[in-house]
Amino acid sequence: MNGTNEVFDVAVIGGGINGAGVAADAAGRGLKVVLCEQNDLASATSSNSSKLIHGGLRYLEHYEFKLVKQALAEREILLKNAPHIITPLVFRLPHQRHLRPAWLIRIGLFLYDNLAKRVTLPASKGIKFSDDSPLVSRITKGFEYSDGWVDDARLVVLNALAAQDHGATIKTQTKCIKAVRENNIWVITLKDSLSGDVSIIRANSVINASGPWVAKLFSDALTLKSPQNIRLVKGSHIVVPRIHEQPEAYMLQNADQRIVFVIPFEDDFSLIGTTDVEYQGNPSEVKISDDEIDYLVNITNEYFKKKISREDIITTYSGVRPLLDDESVNAQAVTRDYTLELEDIDKKAPILSIFGGKITTYRKLAEAAVNKISPYFANIGPKWTANKPLPGGNFANIGLLTEGIKKEFPWLPSKLRTRLIRSYGTRIFALLSNINSIEAMGYCFGADLYEQEVNFLIQQEWAVEIDDVIWRRTKRGLYLSEQQVAKLKQHLDDHPAILARKSLRTAKVA
Incomplete structure (x- = not known):
């Protein structure tokens, strides 16, 4: 087991859309943030939605006027801030x-x-x-x-990138197995699911954004009673x-x-x-x-x-x-709104838990969550996410961006160019840095998925497993054959960055 004397302001548990959104918001306000996700980013609910940014027309029948109004306002913000996805x-x-x-x-x-x-x-x-x-x-x-329409999994990845750009530490394939308060600080035990390494981090606050596991985290890792039922x-x-x-x-x-x-x-x-x-x-x-x-x-x-x-x-x-759990009789009537539950001891070591929510209102939820913990941090900055594009979204017109990419990379096939713009926006320039021909993109695994893009996803977007690449990052799984998938999996297994991650980096202490 290894540990560090480093103390984070906020430890976010859960790498779905709420966790990634909270990490981005908090890091952008100057807090020192770590996010821990037991699997891949967006590996559960956040990659299995209907891929919509919407107000929720049908929620009006259940008199959810406040939720619909908030979601409609957020729809405008997100269309502006992430026009590529x-x-x-x-x-x-x-x-x-x-x-x-x-x-x-x-x-x-x-x-x-x-x-x-x-x-x-x-x-x-x-x-x-x-x-x-x-x-x-x-x-x-x-x-x-x-x-x-939204690429839901990429929305999560972009929020994690935004958090990282503001100094956050993102730990995927890392499970929180224990979290206890000691001397007014959270001592959190993490297990790397790839290497088996166990480590300890410390944080002044914890945000439980573990989605379907939000209540289970209380019984398994926190040994506290969950304040709400889901x-x-x-x-x-x-x-x-x-x-x-x-x-x-x-x-x-x-x-x-x-x-x-x-x-x-x-x-x-x-x-x-x-x-x-x-x-x-x-x-x-x-x-x-x-x-x-x-x-x-x-x-x-x-x-x-x-x-x-x-x-x-x-x-x-x-x-x-x-x-x-609002005690609605049937599943379709259960509210899609959220609740934030805050608990501390003598105004120290708070834990904030997120219950409910929907992808359209994730940014507002994240903003509200960080607002709720802000009294614990004297130097926290102002809210900022409403007017800041997500990574790759810093362009005003997709037509002009496309023309610019045509001039910069004239060798790029039209269909591939469209897909890369739709996935990466202006980050396409980083993806294609020093690439001057389709041959320089390396091996093609099929469906216009080249080695250059796969390596970019490993090195820049936390991709480790096959589903991280072909479903959550690219949707190329719709087109690839079993043989092509097997070839890609072998590439991932042999990649130096993934091999290093899976190796035993520290001695285990019984």
Whole structure:
């Protein structure tokens, strides 16, 4: 076991969107921050969302006006601050009068348009579907509104990078196995899951942002009673070949009053989800059920001319939403708002725990969390994240950025250029530093995924395992064959940085 006399101001436990957002906010205010994540960044709930930055139109039915207003305001901020990974997306809502009356939908859309100031996106409107509509012929009318699409896992990575840029220490594959107060300071025991090394760090405060594990951390590592109960709700998605060629997403109403999104995904696919199912198991082992697959396939086939079946499914994913237990009768009515619980001893060694939340409001949540611990730090700086682009997002116009990259790297194929801009924004210049030809990008593992990019992800974005690269960082897993994946895995296993991480760096003390 090794330790250090270094004392952090804040130790953040959990590397999902809330943890990464808190780390970035706190580090940018001048606090000394360490973030510990037991797996990869965004390895659980934060990479298994519907990939939307939205106000939550359906939350209006549950009278969540405050949450929707806050989310709509955040939608504008995030569209401005991360224009490479967050883009406007038009949604079409087919109308079926036996499910929800048109007047009710119009009221909901009016509120959606006006609860918060709208700058980027157009107002909603009624539409008629023509003969070339992808919908079945009996559906002739509907509504149109706009929200934002987001690469959810990359949003987490960018927040971790922002934290690191402000001096934070980011420790992935590192589990908090014990945290106790000693002499008004937190003594935290960490275990590196790759090497098995155990180390000790010290911090003046702890922020429990461990998502589905937020309550479990209290019993396992803190030996304290959790101040709140959470309700685990599973949301599952399926990915199929593109159902239609139009650029719009669709919001489908079901007879059970739930809604399902059908969203254009990675150019060639449609993303369909989500479900709302109570979940009792280990969040690390969550997966889609046969009933959920049938549910998503059936509602899609009810609306679209092009029918899908189980055999069309390219991949599936499921995530567990750690929602605040508000004693709602059914899962879809559970609030998506959050609660922050603060506890200390004689105004020393505070622990702040985050219960609930949603990806759209992560920045506001992080700001509120750091505000709540600010009285413990005399020299903390002001809030700052609302007007600061995330790494790679410091450009005003994606068209001008694209033209600049064309001139700088004329050899870069168009499709690859588009993907790299969409993933990295202006960080593409760091990725392609000293590269002057496609050959200089090194070995191509398939699907335009070159050795140069993979090494960049290892060295700059904490990628270690195969899923870190092909799903959370690039989504190339949709295209790569088993043989290509095996070749890439071998490259990762042989990479010097990963070999060094997995080696035993310190002597173990029994």
